[in-house]
Structure formats: C-alpha cells, structure tokens
Amino acid sequence: MDPEDFLLPKSRAANERLHALIPGGAHTYAKGDDQYPENLAPVISHGRGAHVWDVDGNRYIEYGSGLRSVSLGHAHPRVIEAVRRELDRGSNFVRPSIMEVEAAERFLATVPTADMVKFAKNGSDATTAAVRLARAVTGRPRVAVCGDHPFFSVDDWFIGTTPMSAGIPAATTELTVAFPYGDLAATEALLSRYRDEIACLILEPAGHTEPPPGYLAGLRELADRHGCVLIFDEMITGFRWSEAGAQGLYGVVPDLSTFGKALGNGFAVAALAGRRELMERGGLRDSHDRVFLLSTTHGAETHSLAAAMAVLTTYAEEGVTARLHALGERLAAGVRDAAASMGVADHVVVRGRASNLVFATLDENGRPSQRYRTLFLRRLLAGGVLAPSFVVSSALDDADIDHTVDTVAQACAVYRKALDATDPTPWLAGRPVKPVFRRLA
Missing domain, CATH: 3.40.640.10 (Type I PLP-dependent aspartate aminotransferase-like (Major domain))
Known part of the structure; x- marks a missing residue:
C-alpha cells in the first residue's frame, strides 16, 4: 500500500485522547507518537504471537515487541496458563x-x-x-x-x-x-x-x-x-x-x-x-x-512471578535463545540482500547480535538521519510491518520474515530515489521522527 493511502483515523483520534490525559501520550517515551511518522502512529488494540492489530483494524508483523520484553510472542500459551492458575488464588x-x-x-x-x-x-x-x-x-x-x-x-x-x-x-x-x-x-x-x-x-x-x-x-x-x-x-x-x-x-x-x-x-x-x-x-x-x-x-505479585517461571521453563525446554538467533540471522541476511539489491546497502544498515537487531538509516553522506528513518518507517508501516527495530520474537515464522524482507525491499527502492534526489522531504509527508532524549519537546 502506498503510504499516502494508508490512513489511521481511529488511531489519530486515540492519540489525541492519549495526549489530553497522559503526558507524552504514552507511558514510555520510546512508545510516543513522536517516534513515528506524522499521523502514522498506530494505537494497538491487541496482539497474538508475532502480530498486533491497531484500533483501525490493520494487522502488523511486530518487532521489538514491548520494547524487547515480549520475546515469546504475545499471549504465549504457557505463560498465560501459568498466570491464569494464580489469578484465582490471590495476587x-x-x-x-x-x-x-x-x-x-x-x-x-x-x-x-x-x-x-x-x-x-x-x-x-x-x-x-x-x-x-x-x-x-x-x-x-x-x-x-x-x-x-x-x-x-x-x-x-x-x-x-x-x-x-x-x-x-x-x-x-x-x-x-x-x-x-x-x-x-x-x-x-x-x-x-x-x-x-x-x-x-x-x-x-x-x-x-x-x-x-x-x-x-x-x-x-x-x-x-x-x-x-x-x-x-x-x-x-x-x-x-x-x-x-x-x-x-x-x-x-x-x-x-x-x-x-x-x-x-x-x-x-x-x-x-x-x-x-x-x-x-x-x-x-x-x-x-x-x-x-x-x-x-x-x-x-504472584501472577507476574508465575509468568517469569513459565518464561524460564519455556526458554530451557524449547531452546528459545537459539531460535531467536536463527530468526534474527535469517532476517538480517534478507534485509541486507534487499538493501544491496536496491543500491542502499551503505545506507540501510542492520547492526547487533542476531537476537537483538537494530537498523540505522544513513543519509547521502553516511550520517544517521531522522528524515531517512521517517521515510523508511512510513514504507514499513504501509506494508504491515511495525518495526522501530528488528528485534525478533520467537513467535515469528518464515512467512513473517519473507513478508518483512519484501516490504524492506520496497522501502529501499524509495530510499534510493530519495538519495538520488539528495532530499527525502517529498517522501516524509510531515515532520521527521524525533530522538527520545532531547531537551525540548
């Protein structure tokens, strides 16, 4: 979908409600709508596994889930079962x-x-x-x-x-x-x-x-x-x-x-x-x-400790850490290939351990750029990928990775056009995303 056709009216209204009642519009600065392209900050309705849905009904493949906290995927059965057992026993x-x-x-x-x-x-x-x-x-x-x-x-x-x-x-x-x-x-x-x-x-x-x-x-x-x-x-x-x-x-x-x-x-x-x-x-x-x-x-609180015990057991019995690394390696290879095929390998750069991938968006001079990050994020969102980072959860599957790589390739094609023009402004449709730590809002 073209970002110009990707509209989030219910999310925009919900963001206004959030800002009216909650300083910053979120309970974590890294989740603020200033971290996303203007008018394209989805407000989440629910999640399951590696996917989340916004209040407008759009489904996304989600990376960096819960700021890296949801490594098994949303509503993981073993965790939810352990929590439910404790809820009726007092917390x-x-x-x-x-x-x-x-x-x-x-x-x-x-x-x-x-x-x-x-x-x-x-x-x-x-x-x-x-x-x-x-x-x-x-x-x-x-x-x-x-x-x-x-x-x-x-x-x-x-x-x-x-x-x-x-x-x-x-x-x-x-x-x-x-x-x-x-x-x-x-x-x-x-x-x-x-x-x-x-x-x-x-x-x-x-x-x-x-x-x-x-x-x-x-x-x-x-x-x-x-x-x-x-x-x-x-x-x-x-x-x-x-x-x-x-x-x-x-x-x-x-x-x-x-x-x-x-x-x-x-x-x-x-x-x-x-x-x-x-x-x-x-x-x-x-x-x-x-x-x-x-x-x-x-x-x-007993239900949170029950969740922790279930997580520790799942990691040990299901080899979660190894799976996170395998998924991350597959994703990193795909993203790098997509960037190279579109001529932006030196500008869309994947970094970090495979289980904890982030990406850098660099301008025509190789410097980190919030404007190019905005362009990149807009294209990912319109393609159904919610990715402030490329940190994987174990709930992802091969189809999720393939779709992500295809979406990245489309975003990189536009990135190349912006680099050739030496100005990404026509592809931003609003203010750039902002760093979390800054003196003034």
Whole structure:
C-alpha cells in the first residue's frame, strides 16, 4: 500500500485522547507518537504471537515487541496458563507467598552465577537498588556508567546525565561519571582520577557490537583492583544472549546484575541478582548498617512471578535463545540482500547480535538521519510491518520474515530515489521522527 493511502483515523483520534490525559501520550517515551511518522502512529488494540492489530483494524508483523520484553510472542500459551492458575488464588498478601521462593529458586537455577535474587516491577528500581547497594558496600559516592549505552534508569543518578535533566540537582548529576565501552585504558584512567571515590562500574555487557576479546574480564580485574562493584545491566542481554544472560555466555561474573524485559514476556517483573555477601546487606542476617535495597508493594505479585517461571521453563525446554538467533540471522541476511539489491546497502544498515537487531538509516553522506528513518518507517508501516527495530520474537515464522524482507525491499527502492534526489522531504509527508532524549519537546 502506498503510504499516502494508508490512513489511521481511529488511531489519530486515540492519540489525541492519549495526549489530553497522559503526558507524552504514552507511558514510555520510546512508545510516543513522536517516534513515528506524522499521523502514522498506530494505537494497538491487541496482539497474538508475532502480530498486533491497531484500533483501525490493520494487522502488523511486530518487532521489538514491548520494547524487547515480549520475546515469546504475545499471549504465549504457557505463560498465560501459568498466570491464569494464580489469578484465582490471590495476587498479593501481607506475608511472602510460596511463589516467591519458588520463583527465586527457578531464576537462580537459570542464572547460577548469582547467589541471591530480589524481584521488582521495573528495571529502574533494580538498577537503582544495585547502585545504592554498591555505594553502601564501598562507602563511595560516585557512579561510573558506560557512556556508550543509552539507558540505565529513570532515577536521578542516570537521567541527570541526559538532555532531559530538568528537575534534577546538579549536585546529583556530578556524582555520575562516564567511561567508554571497550576501552580498558580509559576506564582505568577514570578510576585513577577518582581514586577511592567510584562505588561501581555499571554497563550493558554487550550491545550492538560484541565485547572486544578480554574486555569484560579486564573490567572484572579493574573493579577488583580498585575496590569497586561491577554491575551488569542485563535487561536486554538477559535470556536473549543465553539462558543465563551475557554473563553466562562470556563467562565473566559480575558482583551484581539486573534482569527484566524478557523475564516476564510482557508481565511486569524485574530482578536484582548477585553475590550473597553484597545482597545480604539488604537483608536481616547482616551486622552492617541496613541497606534499603528493594521494598515494593507489588514486587512479588504472584501472577507476574508465575509468568517469569513459565518464561524460564519455556526458554530451557524449547531452546528459545537459539531460535531467536536463527530468526534474527535469517532476517538480517534478507534485509541486507534487499538493501544491496536496491543500491542502499551503505545506507540501510542492520547492526547487533542476531537476537537483538537494530537498523540505522544513513543519509547521502553516511550520517544517521531522522528524515531517512521517517521515510523508511512510513514504507514499513504501509506494508504491515511495525518495526522501530528488528528485534525478533520467537513467535515469528518464515512467512513473517519473507513478508518483512519484501516490504524492506520496497522501502529501499524509495530510499534510493530519495538519495538520488539528495532530499527525502517529498517522501516524509510531515515532520521527521524525533530522538527520545532531547531537551525540548
């Protein structure tokens, strides 16, 4: 379908209702309609497997489902069955439920590099708890974050370092410093500059590129030598890299790690895991000053923990991680072939591990371009592909991949025309999509 003929009147009306009542028109900035071409931001009615339907009745093949959280596909039968069993049994009590220890046992059997785990509702709570724990254990104020990774938490210690720092005291932001991914010498220089001040190094163990040989082991050694805590943010890498996360794949054990997203297949559950001697500082069997680690009313809702247990079992029994890699490899090869056949291989670029693919849209000078991204997204949407990224779910099948590749090829043909004209404006039909982190709306 030509994008000019692809109209979403019900979605447009729903977006207006969303903006009237909800700041930003969504509960996650990455889901905002500013991330999509103007007037082509579908509002979702429902989803099943690898497909979603918008309120206008259009069906899409969906990538990046739930910001990478729905890795098994929507309404996965094993997950839904586990949740339904718990719904009639109550979801929250004045004392721990037996589900809490059963979920902890299942998680730690899957991620054996950790000794203890505490569940939460979102990744930000888990990463902030890890930072607080590191500060308590070391007695140091500063946090060192990997500056090459886009997001760690909604809390002040991180968001203050982004362009959306309004409302955050400078004194808080000054306690967070950055180190570059893959550069051990620069990280050691930072640790030496702030000697005995840095409580922790926090990073995603892998991203769009594989860690350089020896890098993670080198970080482990640096953290030990400088007396700081090594934290792996495994919100994305957890389960997508291996069932035991990136730490299981690369064989480097952090002091603390955080998990979420794929853990609940869309249900709200995250986890902080780590070494017993650190985690017990937030418990009742340690003699040090107590750390307010994680204490949330809904952190252990039984149906979310049931979902997590079902996800962990499904990954182990059905080889989900291997399937994600196989699907991603097939998709990446198809997209690259389509881009090459249309003469835009240097402009539509697929990056990342096969289980976690993203794409870059580059202009005639090879620079990232929001305008060309807008052109590309418009063509994908009109072709029934909802793809802010190319992150796969295991619910995709060969027909979905084939359709996606065909749609990409059509989009690349238009992309070539825009490059030849050195101006994509005629194909935008409105303002370009915008970056999430920016100072002004």
